[in-house]
Amino acid sequence: MIYDALIVGGSFAGLSAAMPLARAAKKVCVLDSGQPRNRFAEASHGFFAQDGVAPLTLKAAGREKLAAYPTVDFVNDEAVMARHTRDGFLIETLRGEVLQARKLVLAYGVRDHLPDLPGLAERWGGTVLHCPYCHGYEFLNQPLGVLRVTPMSVHQALLISEWGPTTFFLNGEDLPDADALEQLNTRGVRIEPAPIATLEGEAETLDGVRLSDGRLVPLAALYVATRTEMTSPLGTQLGCVVQDGMHGPLIVVDPLGQTSVPGVFAAGDLIRSMHNASFAAADGMMAGVAVHRSLVFGPLGM
Ligand SMILES: Cc1cc2nc3c(=O)[nH]c(=O)nc-3n(C[C@H](O)[C@H](O)[C@H](O)COP(=O)(O)OP(=O)(O)OC[C@H]3O[C@@H](n4cnc5c(N)ncnc54)[C@H](O)[C@@H]3O)c2cc1C
Structure with a gap:
């Protein structure tokens, strides 16, 4: 099966990107290795209507809402390789699963160097x-x-x-x-x-x-202001342009979340220097809508 969209990373950015696609009845796969960046904190603060809720509780709630849509699949695994195919993209996971999609959203976040x-x-x-x-x-x-x-x-x-x-x-x-x-x-x-x-x-x-x-x-x-690095080399494997941000490297996107590689979108901490769950969720929503529009209308201009 070839998904309409494959989202790598299922946290604030990735789950938010999946929602508009799910609500447009597109076939979506959320691939997630289950390690959101804020998992070290007991509570997440400042997220709309959810101030003080534990990070993993927030994430589980986001996932539960999405699971109500029958066109959404979840794969709990880690993407280790990405490449272009004739129809779009192919991702291999750590456990050896091969997933294919017409569009990709990179939402795998960053890790901190302490x-x-x-x-x-x-x-x-x-x-x-x-x-x-x-x-x-x-x-x-x-x-x-x-x-x-x-x-x-x-x-x-x-x-x-x-x-x-x-x-x-x-x-x-x-x-x-x-x-x-x-x-x-x-x-x-x-x-x-x-x-x-x-x-x-x-x-x-x-x-x-x-x-x-x-x-x-x-x-x-x-x-402590940490240095960050992207949690995965997928974006660079696909040829996405990367630039230095305030804390570490970032994937370059246009205002719609489209990277320099047509059909590859990105959202969340890996595209911005100011890191926050609300920004990540907003980026995800933007990327999800942009993916849908590119499925309907073809490639969007950078
Ligand atoms: C200690 C700490 C506390 C924080 N507290 C707050 C707070 O209170 N409020 C707030 O707004 N922000 C907080 N933040 C910032 C917030 O955590 C991030 O801005 C937010 O998590 C970014 O969301 P994201 O979806 O981009 O990435 P993440 O939430 O980091 O999610 C990335 C997801 O992708 C998955 N992934 C990674 N690589 C792969 C791969 N190769 N294949 C498949 N899946 C993969 C990960 O397992 C993870 O589930 C905090 C950050 C830290 C470090």
Whole structure:
């Protein structure tokens, strides 16, 4: 069987892309390996009408709604290879399944590269955070830290000070330039130059950051801007143009979600630098509608 559309990634972007196609009674397959990026967090915040719901509960609800449409199939597996065929595209999965479709939507998201500091990875999504709009409110007015990972971390420190008294940890790196120092000073951000030895606290909670000179800086949460990479090479295998974004590489799309390869659309974290479940869902809806229109009218202009 050749599906009208095959969607790789079944989370916020992928399930949203599938919905308009399902509602147009198109044959859709959602292929998903079950590892959404926010699975480390207990609750997802800010999603319309679903603030505070657990990420996997949200995803299951999205999937359940879609499963009500008889033209939608789900495959729980990982896409490992993609290529063009005469009729569209072919995907091979890790378990050896071969799936074919006229159109593809890439919605497989990104993964985070965390700084290599003892005690950091196990607190990711709990008390080690990247996005204040997602999890900042839970630590409002408590002592906060920002780890310097790039020169751009200064901007994160300036922003985070909106949520509470903030320490900017240089972790042994150079002081920011005079202009940045003045801005940090104006916003009351404390600068801690010493290297970090470890993050301390019971389980996921954070008591503070232990510095290499033995001092403990008490903190409730530490913010880190991660580097991201796409979770799969599928887009590049197909020849999609990729460009550098603020946090890592991104697939280039037009406003309809069409990539540089005709018939291949993309949505969610892998097309944008600002990462958020609502943006991913909106991207998915756009791509789903665009796929449908391209099925009806033929290729859309870039
Ligand atoms: C710790 C943390 C907490 C967050 N909290 C929030 C929050 O509170 N609110 C908010 O709005 N945003 C939050 N975000 C951001 C949010 O997680 C992302 O913006 C959102 O998940 C992006 O959706 P997506 O569908 O593009 O990708 P994802 O949700 O990451 O989904 C990608 C899906 O594709 C699947 N996949 C990957 N590779 C393959 C493959 N080769 N074959 C098949 N399937 C594949 C994965 O298993 C996954 O199910 C958080 C992010 C992190 C890291």
